[in-house]
Amino acid sequence: MWRDRISGQATPSQNRNPSLPRRSSSQLSRAPGAGPGPGGPYNNRPGGGARTSSTPLLLSPNDSTASLPGTTPAPNGLGLRQASGGQRTRPAVVPDPLEVLNGIIGKEQPQKDLPQLLDEQYTRPDELVETIDFNGLSLEQFVNKSDPPPIRRSPSSDVNAQTIQQFEQERDKFEELHTSITGCDDVSRSVEMYLNDFSNELGAVSAEIETLQTRSTQLNAMLENRRNVERLLGPAVEEISISPKAVRTIADGPMDENWVRALNEIDARTAGIEAKASSSSGFKAIEDVRPLLVNVKDRAIERIRDYLVSQIRAIRSPNINVQIIQQQRLVKFKDLFSYLFKAHPKLAGEISQAYINTMRWYYTSNFTRYVQALDKVKVYPSDRNEVLGGDSHGSRGSSILQSGRAGSAAHDPFSLGRRIDVLRNGNQQALSSYLAEEDHSYHGIETPFRNFNVALVDNLSAEYSFLSEFFPPMTFHQISRMATDIFEQSFTIGSNLTKKLIENTTDSLGVLMCVRLNQHSAFELQRRKVPVADSYVNGINMQLWPRFQVIMDLHGESLKRVGSNTGRSAVSALSIAGGDDLKNSSAPHFLTQRFGQLMHGILVLSSDAGDDEPVSNSLARLRTEFDTLLAKLSRNGTDAKRRERFLFNNYSLILTIISVSCSKSTNFAGNADQSPGYPRQISSGAATAFGRDVEEL
Known part of the structure; x- marks a missing residue:
């Protein structure tokens, strides 16, 4: 039993270095970390025993062979046995513990069974431990005694005791040093493990990098090939492809600027695809795209048709402003009709005809209502006595009746007066229906004629401009024919109005003013480059002249x-005061005043007329008749000198009126230069018609 206890703690003396001092038995009973075992401080001493004890402490083949001897201690200062995680094994070649104890107590044993370790001879040093007297006690009893017996020491034991005592004093330092060395060894071992793992991982990463590099080279080659293919096939694919956004916009998008841009894109792609399909260089992809393109084209035509029909239908709404629909909803999307005219000409023709019918109804109904409003404008009534040779009494009576019919309006059918303002006024706007119905003053026939024709010219110009802008695929003749069809009934309404105004009138000045207004309308249409109303203007001239x-x-x-007329009654009727005053007076006759005023008005209105007009011929005939009348009236006088004075006074009055009219007509011609459309030739034949007669007198 005693030998078993000692054998678990003791270390053979043969493993010690002979140069070290011997230790006492009290030193052998210390803690395992301080003993001579594999984990003690003597485990690092040189010799064969230290090398053999460090061999089984390697944990794995990857551990470094240059690491410190001993096993890795566990954390918090645990022993070697606890840190290793298992039961510590005794080295295979060690001395017998019994022999070691016998050597300590001084009992010699035969050396026949002592093994030879590493070819070295192990002997017990004599000066290691002195002889101890146990007094017949066992070793455990001897250790537990309070007063151990004195130990006999040799002279050299004092030195060993001092060395042991010094070692005991610095044991903690050696233990800390051992612990630090062991910790460093553990850290070095862990670093070694980390470095080995890092080396392995670095090798794996290097292999992956090589793989990625190879893959990158392959991808670069594929990318370069793709770029070459795209460089060759890209333009061809782009020409036959349509973006999904454009298709979605055409199919379901709102009708706005984006829709028009998408339509233009599809139109351009369609033209390119059709060109390639018809050429010999076509390829199979075109045949795959064409059915899809046909579907998109049909959808676009359907939506354009619905949109145009809805806008044409909106024109028929009551109180609608056509100009807003034309400018903001049709002209703004004029590319729609262009595409429809190219993609489906039959449908485009049907929509054009629907627009013509709608606008014909629109203008016909509006001009009909406008003429009804102009009918409410009060016009001077016509009388059969409003001619130069009309009876003065009848004329006064008719004037009285006329004043009764026209209220307070004073009207002289032979005087131009302020009626010329209709031509001189630069205002080109027509009278509105509301103002026409509310106007209670009297006007000449030129007022309703002017307002209707100004409204007609303005609407005709606006409509022709719209047709030219919205129907650009059509030719000039087609657009002109469309405008003519739209305004055909409106022209008829204007012709009927003109006929109604002039068919029973004897107002020569009013009719001549209508002629000038009609000429002004013709010149204005020429300036605006609207040739569709030539037939209407010519027809009005054929009625007025x-x-x-x-x-x-x-x-x-x-x-x-x-x-x-002869006899006393006729001469009395032509006299100024009645009776026989004509024989005794040389004053101008009242017919001369009428004739002069009529001549004045005609000359003013003809200041810018050409020589090819029938005005000069009509004036020549009228002058001849008036000369004959004055000659007959002058023969009624008793004295030749009185007759000459009578003729001189009448012709002087006419020349005075004409001279005033010529000066005014010159001013009017200056004003007419500011308004476009009138010819700049002035006829002087009518102005000098009576100059020769005065000179002859």
């Missing part, structure tokens, strides 16, 4: 009728 000649002939016939 014959009526003007008829009225001038009525004036001449009235003078002839007055001059053909």
Whole structure:
């Protein structure tokens, strides 16, 4: 039993270095960390025993062979046995513990069974431990005694005791040093493990990098090949491809600027695809795209048709402003009709015809209402006595009746007066229906004629401009024919209004003013480059000029009728004061005043007329009849000198009126230069018609 206890703690003396001092038995009973075992401080001493004890402490083949001897201690200062995680094993080649104890107590044993360790001879040093007297006690009893017996020491034991005592004093330092060395060894071992792992991982990463480099090289080659292919196939694919955004916009998008841009894109791609399909260089991808393109094209045509039909239908709404629909909803999207005209000409023609029918109804209804409003404008009534040779009493009576019909309006059919303001006024706006209905003053026939034609010219110009802008695929003749179809009934309404105004009138000045207004409308249409109303203007002229000649002939016939009457009653009717005053007076006749005023008005209105007009011929006939009448009236005088004075006074009055009219007509010509459209030739034949007669007198 005693030998088993000692054998678990003791270390053979043969493993010690002979140069070290011997230790006492009290030193052998210390803690395992201080003993001579594998984990003690003597484990690091040189010799064969230290090398053999460090061999089984390697944990793995990857551990460094240069690490410190001993096993890795556990944390917090645990022993070697606890840090290793298992039971510590005794070295295979060690001395017998019994022999070691016998050597300590001084009992010699035969050395026949002592093994040879590493070819070295192990002997017990004599000076290691002195002989101890146990007094017949066991070793455990001897250790537990309070007063151990004195130990006999040799002279050299004092030195060993001092060395042991010094070692005991610095044991903690050695233990701390051992612990630090062991910790460093553990850290070095862990660093070694980390470095080994890092080396392994670095090798794996290097292999992966090589793989990635190889893969990158392959991808670069593929990318370069793709770029080469894209450089060759990109333009061809771009020409036959349509973006999904454009297709979605055409199919379901709102009708706005983006829709028009998408339509133009599809139109351009369609033209390119059709060109390639018809050429010999077409490829199979075009045949795959064409059905899809046809579907998109059909959808675009359907949406354009619905949009245009809805806008045309909106024109028929009551109180609608056509100009807003035309400018903001149709002209703004004029590319729609262009595409429809190219993609589906039949449908484009049907929509054009629907627009023509709608606008014809629109203008016809509006001009009909406008004419009804102009009918409410009060016009001076016509009288058969409003001719030069009309009876003065009848004329006064008719004036009285006229004043009764026209209220306080004073009207002289032979005086131009302020009626010329209709031509001189630079205002080109027509009278609105509301103002026409509310106007209670009297006007000449030129007022309703002017307002209707100004409104007609403005609407015709606006409509022709819209047609030219919205229907650009059509030719000039097609657009002109469309405008003519739209305004055909409106032209008829204007012709009927003109006929109604002039068919029963004897107002020659009013008819001539209508002629000038019609000429002004023609010149304005030429300036605006609207040729579709030429037939209407010519038709109005064909109504006005014959009526003007008829009225001038009525004036001449009235003078002839007055001059053909003989007897006292006729002469009395032509006198100023009645009775026989004509024989005793040389004052101008009242017919001379009428004739001069009529001549004045005609000359003013003809200041810018050409020589090819029938005005000069009508004036020549009328002058002839008036000369004949004055000659007949002058023969009624008793004295030749009185007759000459009578003729001189009448012709002087006419020249005075004409001279005033010529000066005014010159001013009017200056004003007319500011308004476009009138010719700049001035006819002087009518102005000098009576100059020769005065000179002859």
